[in-house]
Structures are given as C-alpha cells and as structure tokens.
Amino acid sequence: MLTLTQLLTERLNEAIQKIQSSKIPEGYSASVTAAADTRFGDYQSNAAMALAKGLGTAPRELAANIIELLEIEDICKEPEIAGPGFINFRINENEIESRINEIRKCSRLGVENTTDPEKILIDFSSPNIAKPMHIGHIRSTIIGDCLVRVGRFLGHEVIADNHIGDWGTPIGQVIYGWKNHLNEEDFSKDPIRELLRLYQMVKEQFDSDEKVNKACLEETVRLQSGNEESLALWNRFKEITMAGSQKIYDRLGIVFDITLGESFYDSKLGPLVDELLSNKIAQESDGAVCVFSNNELEPKNDPLVVKRDGEWMPVPCIVRKKDGGFNYATTDIATIDHRVNEIEADTILYVVDDRQSLHFRQLFEVARQRKINANLKHISFGKILGDDKKPFKTREGSVPDLGSVLQEAVDRARKVVDEKSHNLSEEEKDNVAEKIGIGAVKYAELSQARVSDYVFSWDKMLSLQGNTAPYMINAYVRTRSIFRKLGDDSPEITDKLSISEDAERTISMKLCQYGEIVPEILSDHRPNILATYLYELAQSFHSFYEQCPVLSAEGITRNTRLALCQTTSAVLKHGLGLLGIFPPEKM
Ligand code: ARG
Numbered sequence: 203m204l205t206l207t208q209l210l211t212e213r214l215n216e217a218i219q220k221i222q223s224s225k226i227p228e229g230y231s232a233s234v235t236a237a238a239d240t241r242f243g244d245y246q247s248n249a250a251m252a253l254a255k256g257l258g259t260a261p262r263e264l265a266a267n268i269i270e271l272l273e274i275e276d277i278c279k280e281p282e283i284a285g286p287g288f289i290n291f292r293i294n295e296n297e298i299e300s301r302i303n304e305i306r307k308c309s310r311l312g313v314e315n316t317t318d319p320e321k322i323l324i325d326f327s328s329p330n331i332a333k334p335m336h337i338g339h340i341r342s343t344i345i346g347d348c349l350v351r352v353g354r355f356l357g358h359e360v361i362a363d364n365h366i367g368d369w370g371t372p373i374g375q376v377i378y379g380w381k382n383h384l385n386e387e388d389f390s391k392d393p394i395r396e397l398l399r400l401y402q403m404v405k406e407q408f409d410s411d412e413k414v415n416k417a418c419l420e421e422t423v424r425l426q427s428g429n430e431e432s433l434a435l436w437n438r439f440k441e442i443t444m445a446g447s448q449k450i451y452d453r454l455g456i457v458f459d460i461t462l463g464e465s466f467y468d469s470k471l472g473p474l475v476d477e478l479l480s481n482k483i484a485q486e487s488d489g490a491v492c493v494f495s496n497n498e499l500e501p502k503n504d505p506l507v508v509k510r511d512g513e514w515m516p517v518p519c520i521v522r523k524k525d526g527g528f529n530y531a532t533t534d535i536a537t538i539d540h541r542v543n544e545i546e547a548d549t550i551l552y553v554v555d556d557r558q559s560l561h562f563r564q565l566f567e568v569a570r571q572r573k574i575n576a577n578l579k580h581i582s583f584g585k586i587l588g589d590d591k592k593p594f595k596t597r598e599g600s601v602p603d604l605g606s607v608l609q610e611a612v613d614r615a616r617k618v619v620d621e622k623s624h625n626l627s628e629e630e631k632d633n634v635a636e637k638i639g640i641g642a643v644k645y646a647e648l649s650q651a652r653v654s655d656y657v658f659s660w661d662k663m664l665s666l667q668g669n670t671a672p673y674m675i676n677a678y679v680r681t682r683s684i685f686r687k688l689g690d691d692s693p694e695i696t697d698k699l700s701i702s703e704d705a706e707r708t709i710s711m712k713l714c715q716y717g718e719i720v721p722e723i724l725s726d727h728r729p730n731i732l733a734t735y736l737y738e739l740a741q742s743f744h745s746f747y748e749q750c751p752v753l754s755a756e757g758i759t760r761n762t763r764l765a766l767c768q769t770t771s772a773v774l775k776h777g778l779g780l781l782g783i784f785p786p787e788k789m
Pocket of ligand 1: 325327328329330365366367534537552554
C-alpha cells in the first residue's frame with residue numbers, strides 16, 4: 203500500500219508532467235508533507251512555489267493550473283491554494299476508512315519493507331573493561347537498540363555489535379592497581395566497584411607519577427605480549443565486567459549479535475600499519491606512524507588539518523606511537539576491515555557520544571583514503587545533564603552507574619503504582635513498576651533530539667502527564683481496558699466504517715501516517731520522530747476517548763469506534779516496541 207504522501211506525490215507528478223514544459227527540471231519530483239496545521243488540510247505541497255520561477259509564472263497561478271490537471275477526486279476533496287501558493291489536500295473519508303481497514307488487518311500496520319535492503323552493522327553500548335557501565339553509556343545503549351529494532355522491522359539485515367573496550371593502557375593500569383593496591387574484602391563484596399576504584403586511583407598517579415606511569419605501561423606490554431599471568435587477570439576482569447553489563451542488558455531487553463572486544467583486533471594491527479606504510483597512506487613522522495591529509499578535501503572539511511593562527515596545520519591520525527604501541531584509532535581501522543571484508547556490512551553506524559566526533563571524522567577520512575567501500579556514519583549525541591544543567595552526577599558527586607539508575611527508576615515507578623493502581627496484586631504491581639520504570643528511562647532518552655544535551659529529571663520522566671512513558675503506557679492501557687470491559691479481546695469488527703466526528707477523523711489520519719513515520723527514523727537516525735508521533739497519537743486517542751463513547755454507541759458508529767480503538771492499541775504497542783518499551787496490559 204502506498205502511503206498517502208507517496209500517493210499524493212505520484213498524482214502531483216503526473217499532473218506536473220502534463221504541463222509539458224522544458225522548463226521543469228529533469229527528474230523533478232514534487233514534495234508533499236503532512237500539514238502542520240490540520241485546519242487547512244491534511245497534506246500540503248510547495249510544488250507550485252518551487253517551479254513557478256523557472257516557468258515564469260506566479261506561484262498561485264501555477265498552483266491553480268496544477269490543480270486543474272490533477273486527477274485526484276478518488277482520494278481527496280478539491281485541493282485548495284493557500285498563502286503564497288501552497289496546495290492543500292483534504293483526504294476523503296472513504297479513503298481514510300478503507301486505509302483503516304487495511305491497517306487493522308495487516309500485521310505491519312501499514313509500514314512497507316524497504317525497497318533497498320542493506321546489511322547494517324550498529325556499533326553501540328561498547329562499555330570498557332573494569333569499569334561499570336555508567337549513565338554516559340545509557341544513550342548509546344538505548345539509541346543503538348532502537349535503531350536495531352527499526353532497521354530489522356524495515357527489512358534490513360542488522361548486526362548489533364558490542365565493541366568492548368578491553369585492551370590498551372587502561373587494562374595495564376588496573377593490573378598494576380590489582381598487584382599493588384587491591385582491597386580483597388571490598389573486592390569480594392563488589393568486584394566491579396573495587397576494579398573501578400583501582401582504575402581511578404592508578405589513573406590519577408599515572409598522570410603525575412613517572413614511576414607508576416612506567417610500571418603501568420610495562421603491565422600493558424606484558425599483557426599484550428601474551429604473559430600468562432596477565433592474561434589470566436585480564437580474563438577475570440573481563441568476565442566480572444561483562445557479567446555486570448549482562449545484568450543490565452537483560453533488564454533492558456537488549457541482545458547483541460556480536461561482542462568482540464578491541465583485543466580481538468590486536469593481531470591485525472601490526473600488519474595493518476605495514477600495509478598503510480607500503481600503500482603510502484601513512485608515513486613515519488618523529489618516530490611515530492601517522493596518516494596525514496592528502497589534500498584531496500577542502501581544508502575546512504578535512505579532519506586531518508586544523509586552522510591555527512590563520513594557517514592550516516596538520517592533525518595527523520597516529521596509527522603507531524613512538525613506543526611502538528597502537529592506538530584506539532588503529533583498532534578502529536582494523537575493525538572496519540573486519541566488518542567490511544568478513545561480515546560484508548554495507549553500512550556501519552557508530553552510536554557514540556559527540557566528544558569522539560574528531561576521532562570518527564579522522565577514521566572515516568582514513569577509510570576514504572583507503573577506498574573502503576562502505577557507508578560509515580557517526581550517530582553522535584550530547585550529554586545527560588542534572589537539574590543544575592551540569593553533567594548528571596549522584597548526590598555524592600560521582601558518575602552514577604547505570605544499574606543503580608535503573609533500579610531507582612523502578613523503585614520510583616513502584617511508588618506511583620502503589621498510589622494509583624489499587625486493583626493489582628503485589629506481583630502485578632512489581633511487573634508494572636518494572637515496565638514503567640525501565641520504559642521511563644528509555645522514553646526520556648528516545649523522545650529527545652539525539653544531538654542535544656538533555657536534563658535527566660526523575661519527576662518529569664515518571665509523570666503521568668506530558669510526553670512521557672507513563673502517559674504513553676496509560677494510553678495503551680486505556681485501549682486495552684475497553685476490550686476488557688467488552689469481555690472480548692478481539693470482537694468481530696466489520697469493514698463498514700463511518701468516520702464522522704472530528705475526533706474520529708483526527709485519530710484516523712494519525713493511524714494512516716504510521717507507515718510514513720517509521721521509515722523516516724532511519725533516514726536521519728532519529729528515534730524522537732517516532733516518540734513525537736506516538737505522543738500525538740496518544741493525545742488524539744485521549745480526546746477521542748473523551749468525546750466519542752465506544753461501548754454505549756450502536757451500529758456502524760460502534761463498529762467504527764471499536765475499529766479505531768483496536769488499531770490505535772496495535773499501533774501504540776508496536777511503536778513502543780520499536781522504542782524497546784513493552785507496556786503492561788493494565789495498571
Ligand atoms: N569503549 C568506547 C568508550 O566507552 C566506545 C567505543 C565506540 N566504538 C568504537 N568503534 N570506537 O568510549
């Protein structure tokens with residue numbers, strides 16, 4: 203089924219072709235968007251404004267001309283011209299009715315598969331060994347998981363890859379800490395916390411104390427050259443960390459296809475650097491091996507140069523350090539080779555915070571110089587802030603770890619459930635609190651514009667009002683309660699619909715647009731497009747529910763309203779599922 207946007211675009215293009223002017227640019231396609239203000243129509247096109255200048259006519263005149271040529275009576279009422287030359291469309295009720303029937307009977311709810319399926323590898327979450335996952339990892343984990351779900355639903359082959367930071371200097375630091383400062387008692391109580399303490403303590407000394415610095419680097423070399431004792435410790439740290447992360451993934455319902463650490467690529471780094479040298483992509487400089495700009499890009503777009511005091515200076519990507527060690531960047535270059543050659547990914551998405559944006563720009567430039575044939579994209583995001591607009595911290599001033607944030611969310615949700623839901627058993631209350639708490643943390647993340655910082659507010663995310671998970675879940679639960687009251691989960695609903703009230707029409711149009719919204723999420727990797735849509739759908743449902751009695755209605759009115767409740771219920775559940783949120787049936 204073509205979406206309404208596609209159908210209107212098709213018809214508009216046919217009309218424009220009939221103008222038969224050589225002044226219409228070749229391959230021109232009209233743009234149609236859902237109207238922001240539905241008082242004047244459901245959809246809108248600026249085609250006449252876009253073409254008028256080239257054709258030497260006034261936009262409004264051209265709009266009238268296009269409308270005359272349009273064959274569209276089967277889908278909408280006579281289009282109207284608005285403002286400087288917009289063409290507004292109002293869809294016919296019978297078109298909406300037949301779409302609602304199609305959507306409610308189709309498991310894809312009107313969302314078509316992509317016509318261009320790809321193999322997409324998504325690199326997300328990617329915590330580091332010997333450190334608990336902290337709140338900073340939350341954005342990557344939740345956004346990445348949502349993109350995996352949406353990509354798969356649209357028919358792409360998606361590989362969820364957890365690129366663990368398990369190699370390099372930080373591990374040497376923890377090994378040094380373990381050998382010199384371990385508190386056995388604390389370790390047996392809370393191993394990850396103790397490893398983190400060791401890491402933080404040693405890292406501080408590492409920067410200021412030359413002896414410690416040297417000893418840590420020695421530990422790193424010992425590990426990387428395969429010393430058995432070091433490897434055993436490293437494995438132990440890795441198991442402890444991953445067991446901690448796994449608990450969080452289980453709670454969040456997140457599954458990875460691949461969990462390869464940076465260590466996996468270690469043996470490939472030496473040969474890679476040799477290859478870069480022999481291809482003349484890298485060169486020796488000051489004892490290190492670096493990739494410099496090859497001047498193919500304009501300096502302002504080239505991440506391997508920077509402007510200082512009016513002059514462009516090199517900022518090379520260092521792939522082998524003076525001491526012979528390799529970098530984060532070297533590993534990432536080798537990882538691209540593996541993903542492109544072995545896994546055969548067409549697209550690789552890196553869901554990583556924006557502090558790493560220079561790293562990824564340089565990485566992609568090295569890939570371009572190497573003529574790597576894949577589409578690489580950094581899906582970056584900003585920080586999570588506290589109420590004070592500074593990076594979110596615990597009351598004690600430390601970076602909160604994700605496990606305790608999730609627990610606090612569920613505990614707080616439980617209080618809300620205790621206040622509001624009296625008819626549930628204790629077990630049901632636990633279940634609902636878990637779903638609301640985890641859903642609230644996810645929704646707070648996914649309803650934000652990805653690129654900006656956002657304020658983490660318990661009160662806001664757990665409120666039953668506004669663009670929040672509890673509000674969305676409440677709308678879904680309301681749809682379910684109608685069918686519970688009816689005593690029939692899937693009552694017989696016929697195709698005879700009649701949409702007459704405004705509130706019925708509004709919610710119907712929203713339902714018809716689900717198929718337009720979902721593909722858009724992947725075009726710019728913005729889950730908040732879906733969250734905003736679901737919020738508007740939930741709002742339309744609340745007004746519909748207040749204005750249009752369902753169970754007390756009769757005949758075709760009742761049939762129509764039941765159909766709308768059923769379809770809304772299905773779309774809300776499905777859309778929340780794409781966000782990784784699984785609402786309870788009652789609360
Ligand atoms: N482990 C890194 C960190 O916590 C993120 C890794 C992101 N992925 C990558 N391929 N570089 O900052």
